[in-house]
Structures are given as C-alpha cells and as structure tokens.
Amino acid sequence: MSVPAETATEDEHRLTQGEAFARIRLLRSPNVGPVSYRQLLARFGDARRALEALPEMDRSGKRRYSAAPASVVEDEIAAAKRAGARYLFHDSPDYPALLAQISGAPPILLYRGDIGLAARPCIAIVGARNASAAAVRLARTFAGELAAGGLSVVSGLARGIDGAAHEGSLPATIGVIASGIDIAYPPQHQGLQERIATEGLLLAEQPPGTQPRGRHFPSRNRIIAGLSQGTLVVEAAPKSGSLITARLAGEAGREVMAIPGSPLDARSQGCNLLIREGAMLVQSAADVIELVTGFDGIPRSLVREAAPAPFAYEDELADAEPADVEQLLTNAPVAWDELIRQSGSGAASVQLALLELELAGRLERGAGGKVRLAG
Known part of the structure; x- marks a missing residue:
C-alpha cells in the first residue's frame, strides 16, 4: 500500500509515496531509533534498500530480524488520516531547521495545524506541574508578550506552567506531546490540545494511538528544546523534567534562561540552581527577546556541554x-x-x-x- 498523498509528505516531488511508506516502516521496525534510522538511510541510499538489508545487519545470531509488518504501517497511516494529521520527514523543507541540528532529531513527525509556526523564532517555556498561582500568571503573561513580539512559544501541554504558556500565546503556540497525535494527555487538557491543533501547531513523534509512557517524556523534551532558540524555566523543583529540558537546550547550544524565586519555595530551587550553573537570569519578556534577537548560535548562558555530532560522517x-x-x-x-x-x-x-x-x-x-x- 502506498502512503496517501494527503498524509505522506510536504515535499512529494522529492519523496515518492513508496519511499515515504518505507521510511515509516523502517522507523517502526525493532531497535531502529532516530540515529540508526539516519545511518541506515546514509548507508543504503533509501529506506526500501535499508529494509531489505536489515536481516543481514543483525549479527546477534539469535533470530532472523523482521522489519515492522506493512499492515502495521497501513493501520498507522489510516489512523493519522482519521486524526487529520500529516507526516513531516527529516529532509522536508518544512522540517524545523533548528530541530534538525540536534543529536537524535526525530526523523518523522506527525503534525496538525500551521507548520509555519515552527519556522518562526521559537522560545520554549517550561516549569512545574504543581506551579504556584503567581508562576502560572507569570508564564501566561510572558508567553503573551513573546507571541506579541513575533515569537512562537513551545511547550509540552503538561499541567501548570506548560498549559499557561500555551493559553497565553495562542495562536502562536506549538504543543509537543508524548503520546500519539490522536491521544489527549493530560485528559483535562483535551480542549486546549484541540485548540492548539486547530489554531496553532501540534507535534507528536509517537505513532497514532500511542499512550504516553515515562520513556516518551524525555524524548518529547528534546524536541521542545531542539525547536527553540532558548528555553525559559519559570518554576521548577531541582529534580524535574523542566530541568532536563533546560539541560538538553544547553547541550544543543541554545540559550537557557530562568526566572529566580524565593529560596524558601522548593518550586523555585530548580530555577535558582540553573542560574547558579550559568543560566541567564530574566525578569521580563523583554529580557528574553533581547537574548534571542539575532541569535547566532552562541548562547550567553553557560549551561551547556557540547555533544559529538553523530551525523558528521x-x-x-x-x-x-x-x-x-x-x-x-x-x-x-x-x-x-x-x-x-x-x-x-x-x-x-x-x-x-x-x-x-x-x-x-x-x-x-x-x-x-x-x-x-x-x-
């Protein structure tokens, strides 16, 4: 079965439906992740030849390697179509340029909404799920002012800071979810997720029908950080997903920013720790805009550790x-x-x-x- 044109690719004159189908099948095959997917395409030239070669590359000797069944991909494509989603491949001209630069960038995304929002300068706003009322109000205000300044605001649709950032920046907002594009999580954000999909941009790396699992959230966080010129942490505990996102942003060579808070509030300790480690202290949306205006790939924050480029060869x-x-x-x-x-x-x-x-x-x-x- 070939990939339906309306769900296959935004660049169909370069990528045939048969190759698009093979790429989806390759990425859904056992033990194939973003890095190995890219390397398989580089070694064999296209996904169809890579699928043919997979059995010979598994040298474990324990079993005969089997790629994902074609029927699984057919069902996935049908589910994407029902959800009104489209596929975006890593070499499409609409694929976000900054996201393509990170280690392990997702080779295939599903999206609903205006993909052009990802081409604008993006700022990620993340923070605590059990955020204080003051921090929620602050996140909503910052997001609105950043959107008014021509930036897209990226977050993960979690409760607390994420939800406030999306609400404040609609329609100039990008929601990145850890589930399939047809699954609303958390359930109380079902309405907000649908608004983002219809007014802004909703992105998912997982296949349709995928329920969110713990391992999916770090993957989602790398996309949030990778899309953005900088990541702003509004309120976060010392051990939280928000700090993981911030450190992924630093690893990718992006700006890391934090709003300071009271040392007596555990929800502020993560932000204060980031600032101590070299994140830029910001107190207004204007501070954020100043930091990312004319961003040349050299952040002023010091929260960074360069990762080796896996695609250099x-x-x-x-x-x-x-x-x-x-x-x-x-x-x-x-x-x-x-x-x-x-x-x-x-x-x-x-x-x-x-x-x-x-x-x-x-x-x-x-x-x-x-x-x-x-x-």
Whole structure:
C-alpha cells in the first residue's frame, strides 16, 4: 500500500509515496531509533534498500530480524488520516531547521495545524506541574508578550506552567506531546490540545494511538528544546523534567534562561540552581527577546556541554566496515567519539559497529551522543 498523498509528505516531488511508506516502516521496525534510522538511510541510499538489508545487519545470531509488518504501517497511516494529521520527514523543507541540528532529531513527525509556526523564532517555556498561582500568571503573561513580539512559544501541554504558556500565546503556540497525535494527555487538557491543533501547531513523534509512557517524556523534551532558540524555566523543583529540558537546550547550544524565586519555595530551587550553573537570569519578556534577537548560535548562558555530532560522517557509511568496539562497552554510558579514540578506528566504522549492535538489541543510546550495552 502506498502512503496517501494527503498524509505522506510536504515535499512529494522529492519523496515518492513508496519511499515515504518505507521510511515509516523502517522507523517502526525493532531497535531502529532516530540515529540508526539516519545511518541506515546514509548507508543504503533509501529506506526500501535499508529494509531489505536489515536481516543481514543483525549479527546477534539469535533470530532472523523482521522489519515492522506493512499492515502495521497501513493501520498507522489510516489512523493519522482519521486524526487529520500529516507526516513531516527529516529532509522536508518544512522540517524545523533548528530541530534538525540536534543529536537524535526525530526523523518523522506527525503534525496538525500551521507548520509555519515552527519556522518562526521559537522560545520554549517550561516549569512545574504543581506551579504556584503567581508562576502560572507569570508564564501566561510572558508567553503573551513573546507571541506579541513575533515569537512562537513551545511547550509540552503538561499541567501548570506548560498549559499557561500555551493559553497565553495562542495562536502562536506549538504543543509537543508524548503520546500519539490522536491521544489527549493530560485528559483535562483535551480542549486546549484541540485548540492548539486547530489554531496553532501540534507535534507528536509517537505513532497514532500511542499512550504516553515515562520513556516518551524525555524524548518529547528534546524536541521542545531542539525547536527553540532558548528555553525559559519559570518554576521548577531541582529534580524535574523542566530541568532536563533546560539541560538538553544547553547541550544543543541554545540559550537557557530562568526566572529566580524565593529560596524558601522548593518550586523555585530548580530555577535558582540553573542560574547558579550559568543560566541567564530574566525578569521580563523583554529580557528574553533581547537574548534571542539575532541569535547566532552562541548562547550567553553557560549551561551547556557540547555533544559529538553523530551525523558528521554519514557520507562515509556506504563504504565503511564495522570496527571491533563491543569489548570497549559496558553498561556505563560512554561518548561514541571516545570509542573512536580508544579503538583507533574511523568514525564511520565505529558508527557502523554501533548500528549493528543496536539492531541486535545489544546497545542503548542516551543523551549527549553516549552509548552503553543494553541491560
């Protein structure tokens, strides 16, 4: 079955429906993640050839590798169509340029609404679910003023700060969800999610019908950070998803900003900690606009740790032979560029070895380009 034109791609003169269908099937196949998906396309040229080659690349010897059944993809596409969603592929001209730059950028997104909002300068606003009334009001005010200043406001549709940021910035708002595009979460935000989908932009990485799971939220957070020139934390505890988003923004070389709060309120301790670590202290929307106006990729905040670029050697993958790196791996995360140094092999050979281990289910990828043995 070919992908229906209305759900396949925004760039159909470059990507056929058959290739679009194969790409969706490739990404839904076992042990294929964003990095391995990109590497498979680079090695084999297109998704159809990659699907054919997958069984030979799983060298675990335990089983014959099976790609996702075509019927699963057919059902997914039908569900996307029913939801009024469209597919956006990583090489579409409408794919957000800043998001494409991050490590592990989602190869395929589903969206509803105005994709043009993602082409505007974007600011992420995140914070506590159990936020104080003052912080909720502040988030709504900041979001409204940023939207009035021509920026798109990005958040994750959670309770508290996220919801206030969306409400304050509609229609110039982008909601990124951890579920399928046809699932409203949290349920009390069903109306808000539908408003974002019809007036703003709603994005989902997971297939339609996917219920949100704990592992999906860090993935959602990387998209929020990746879309944005900067991330503003309004109120957050020291161990929260909001701080994860902020650190992902720093890792991606984006501005990290925080609003200071009382040291007596646990919900402010995360923001105060970020400022102590080098985040930019902001007290008004004008401060935020000043920080991101003319953003040249060099943030003034110091909350950052550059991650190695996993796609720097994609053009060499077609002719590479896998390096012997498995003996260098343990269950402790290590950066893949460290494996290059220790193995003495080329980057493409190391990447190919990691790809084969991932397809065999023996490798896990983490933030910052780090990998470890599965389990």
